[in-house]
Amino acid sequence: MAGRKIRNMEEFAELSGISRPTVSKYFRDPESVRKSSRMRIEAALEEYDYRPNIFAINQNRKLTKTVGILVPYLADPFFAEIVRMIEWRCIDAGFWPIVFSAHGRQDLENNALATLQSLKPAGALLAPLGRHSDLESVRRFAEEVPTIVFDSNVNVGEAFVGSDNFQSIGLIVDYLCRTGEAPCFFEMQPVNPNANKRREAYTRSMERLGYEPMVVQVEGAGWEFERIGKEGGIRLISEKALPSDTILCSNDRLAIGLIAAAYETGRRVGHGPGCALRIAGHDDHPWARFTCPPLTTVSQDYEAIAEKSADLLFQLIDKGAPPPRREEILCEGKLVLRVSA
Amino acid sequence: MAGRKIRNMEEFAELSGISRPTVSKYFRDPESVRKSSRMRIEAALEEYDYRPNIFAINQNRKLTKTVGILVPYLADPFFAEIVRMIEWRCIDAGFWPIVFSAHGRQDLENNALATLQSLKPAGALLAPLGRHSDLESVRRFAEEVPTIVFDSNVNVGEAFVGSDNFQSIGLIVDYLCRTGEAPCFFEMQPVNPNANKRREAYTRSMERLGYEPMVVQVEGAGWEFERIGKEGGIRLISEKALPSDTILCSNDRLAIGLIAAAYETGRRVGHGPGCALRIAGHDDHPWARFTCPPLTTVSQDYEAIAEKSADLLFQLIDKGAPPPRREEILCEGKLVLRVSA
DNA sequence: CTTTTTTCTTTACGCCCGTAAATTTTATGG
DNA sequence: CCATAAAATTTACGGGCGTAAAGAAAAAAG
Numbered sequence: 001m002a003g004r005k006i007r008n009m010e011e012f013a014e015l016s017g018i019s020r021p022t023v024s025k026y027f028r029d030p031e032s033v034r035k036s037s038r039m040r041i042e043a044a045l046e047e048y049d050y051r052p053n054i055f056a057i058n059q060n061r062k063l064t065k066t067v068g069i070l071v072p073y074l075a076d077p078f079f080a081e082i083v084r085m086i087e088w089r090c091i092d093a094g095f096w097p098i099v100f101s102a103h104g105r106q107d108l109e110n111n112a113l114a115t116l117q118s119l120k121p122a123g124a125l126l127a128p129l130g131r132h133s134d135l136e137s138v139r140r141f142a143e144e145v146p147t148i149v150f151d152s153n154v155n156v157g158e159a160f161v162g163s164d165n166f167q168s169i170g171l172i173v174d175y176l177c178r179t180g181e182a183p184c185f186f187e188m189q190p191v192n193p194n195a196n197k198r199r200e201a202y203t204r205s206m207e208r209l210g211y212e213p214m215v216v217q218v219e220g221a222g223w224e225f226e227r228i229g230k231e232g233g234i235r236l237i238s239e240k241a242l243p244s245d246t247i248l249c250s251n252d253r254l255a256i257g258l259i260a261a262a263y264e265t266g267r268r269v270g271h272g273p274g275c276a277l278r279i280a281g282h283d284d285h286p287w288a289r290f291t292c293p294p295l296t297t298v299s300q301d302y303e304a305i306a307e308k309s310a311d312l313l314f315q316l317i318d319k320g321a322p323p324p325r326r327e328e329i330l331c332e333g334k335l336v337l338r339v340s341a
Numbered sequence: 342m343a344g345r346k347i348r349n350m351e352e353f354a355e356l357s358g359i360s361r362p363t364v365s366k367y368f369r370d371p372e373s374v375r376k377s378s379r380m381r382i383e384a385a386l387e388e389y390d391y392r393p394n395i396f397a398i399n400q401n402r403k404l405t406k407t408v409g410i411l412v413p414y415l416a417d418p419f420f421a422e423i424v425r426m427i428e429w430r431c432i433d434a435g436f437w438p439i440v441f442s443a444h445g446r447q448d449l450e451n452n453a454l455a456t457l458q459s460l461k462p463a464g465a466l467l468a469p470l471g472r473h474s475d476l477e478s479v480r481r482f483a484e485e486v487p488t489i490v491f492d493s494n495v496n497v498g499e500a501f502v503g504s505d506n507f508q509s510i511g512l513i514v515d516y517l518c519r520t521g522e523a524p525c526f527f528e529m530q531p532v533n534p535n536a537n538k539r540r541e542a543y544t545r546s547m548e549r550l551g552y553e554p555m556v557v558q559v560e561g562a563g564w565e566f567e568r569i570g571k572e573g574g575i576r577l578i579s580e581k582a583l584p585s586d587t588i589l590c591s592n593d594r595l596a597i598g599l600i601a602a603a604y605e606t607g608r609r610v611g612h613g614p615g616c617a618l619r620i621a622g623h624d625d626h627p628w629a630r631f632t633c634p635p636l637t638t639v640s641q642d643y644e645a646i647a648e649k650s651a652d653l654l655f656q657l658i659d660k661g662a663p664p665p666r667r668e669e670i671l672c673e674g675k676l677v678l679r680v681s682a
Numbered sequence: 683c684t685t686t687t688t689t690c691t692t693t694a695c696g697c698c699c700g701t702a703a704a705t706t707t708t709a710t711g712g
Numbered sequence: 713c714c715a716t717a718a719a720a721t722t723t724a725c726g727g728g729c730g731t732a733a734a735g736a737a738a739a740a741a742g
Contacts, residue, residue: 022719059727075421259631401731402729
């Protein structure tokens with residue numbers, strides 16, 4: 001494939017000895033042409049290294065093979081991981097995934113949606129910012145593009161895939177209450193519906209078990225959750241303002257910050273003797289197993305969320321028609337017992 | 342902008358009362374048309390919400406406004422951060438960044454390069470896999486597309502931007518030797534030139550200071566550095582196989598794993614009294630300040646690397662011609678003293 | 683107000699490919 | 713070997729835009 005330069009499909013078709021429409025058909029679906037033709041085309045491909053012009057292809061296809069993926073913050077390991085898994089599935093299914101990050105900002109989210117829409121994608125997988133989303137924009141987008149929403153349920157799109165916060169929080173509240181002091185709930189200002197649901201789930205679980213819910217909210221905006229958790233944690237610990245020595249964090253990143261705060265203030269974290277604090281998180285972030293001590297948490301089922309949302313989208317694209325009513329698929333979390341609580 | 346649907350530029354031009362070629366000119370550069378025309382177009386834009394078809398635009402332009410960004414592993418916070426910064430600059434400079442991740446695999450890197458090339462980007466910013474790269478593919482790509490290589494110097498492209506490993510490693514080796522036992526060097530099998538340079542820099546620094554270099558390599562492939570560091574660390578610590586109680590890790594992610602290993606085996610980390618190990622890293626990863634204890638490390642200058650590589654690319658795109666010889670820009674690291682060493 | 687310059691409009695062509703219709707070739711089965 | 717079905721070819725058009733050329737209109741300069 002080091003031969004001369006190929007300008008376009010016309011030229012390539014000539015060199016391969018097959019007509020251009022047939023070559024075009026081959027590139028849409030290699031199985032759709034006769035075997036002998038396929039082999040001649042592939043022989044020519046070996047020799048000449050031609051690739052059809054993506055722009056010209058997509059200009060004329062009503063159904064692009066592009067799938068848009070938008071997440072609120074790609075530098076968050078949760079999204080990085082889940083995007084990795086989704087990209088994978090898209091490629092396997094013959095789609096061309098293209099990733100956007102809103103970098104935590106509404107204007108960039110809107111921008112990404114607009115750019116994405118002009119790419120005329122076959123579909124989109126959106127994890128909206130949540131509280132900071134311009135819901136009207138998201139809705140308008142979803143009206144034009146087959147859209148599955150994941151992670152952050154903003155009641156837009158043909159379906160939602162996410163975690164069952166009531167189940168997962170229930171699980172860990174049960175565990176914590178059964179094995180020691182009832183937990184307080186450590187959160188920052190909620191950025192998306194998950195945070196709210198988790199707080200509510202915590203409150204309900206506590207009440208169900210006959211405890212008084214205790215919610216502690218720390219100051220801080222933005223996506224530097226660890227810093228917020230650490231700074232807030234240091235203040236709360238040194239002021240002895242924590243209503244319980246068992247702390248359930250709204251997510252693992254806050255928990256990582258809180259563990260750092262405990263270290264800095266000399267409190268030993270864990271469930272053994274001599275430990276001052278028990279700290280638990282939620283999500284099972286990629287880094288949760290490497291904290292000191294390793295973080296007890298509830299896993300989000302990354303694989304399941306990635307798989308279900310992708311499959312649902314492919315289904316939606318194939319069917320053409322949206323489902324009769326908006327589906328909401330909730331994946332269950334699993335208790336991940338480590339040392340911190 | 343809730344008016345009727347606009348099909349194409351023709352229709353939009355008609356509605357705005359300006360001819361299509363002028364509208365086309367406007368979209369390429371709004372300043373290039375007369376003010377009165379610009380205002381009429383913008384008024385129509387307010388009302389009708391039209392966006393030119395990206396595919397049709399790029400098909401006819403020789404110089405696309407796309408900039409490709411390829412990193413080896415986007416779920417690594419170092420790359421996530423630096424991509425975030427680069428994307429930013431591209432958007433500011435009026436380009437359209439598009440991000441690819443090789444997910445640590447050669448076939449996906451090649452795939453991404455091919456896809457990227459068929460997008461006819463104005464330029465590309467590549468952080469190659471390194472040892473696992475198909476250098477011939479990368480080279481062929483760089484011959485066609487103005488390319489800046491960053492992070493991993495594989496001697497391809499018009500320029501390289503990265504860290505000065507000799508400077509940064511020298512800095513931390515000096516510090517560690519001055520304040521306690523001379524460090525051994527903790528690494529895994531090198532995945533890219535940086536890892537090799539760092540080992541070499543360590544060796545030289547040690548010899549310069551009159552110490553015997555001690556390199557410890559742990560088993561493990563792939564991009565789960567923390568796991569590799571932790572598992573290797575546990576083995577080395579429990580077998581008392583570490584040649585020094587001060588350990589300089591090839592990067593922060595390994596160090597995070599090693600700190601977890603020290604915790605698990607009950608060794609206290611830090612430079613104070615009662616500490617069994619001093620552990621230092623390299624990179625100043627976003628998570629390095631949240632380890633327990635916080636990680637002493639050498640920062641890579643993320644901002645500088647992102648800025649210089651992006652600026653260099655824009656310059657290259659404007660100039661049209663490559664620089665007389667391949668530039669190599671090395672950014673200096675800064676010592677980041679925390680508690681772990 | 684006239685001349686010069688700038689900018690716009692009109693017209694037209696091309697980019698590279700998808701795709702439809704009509705025709706020809708090739709494969710399949712009896 | 714022929715009839716039929718399947719697949720390929722030829723021909724033709726269109727998509728949405730860039731862009732060039734020529735002439736008209738508007739702005740700037742005198």
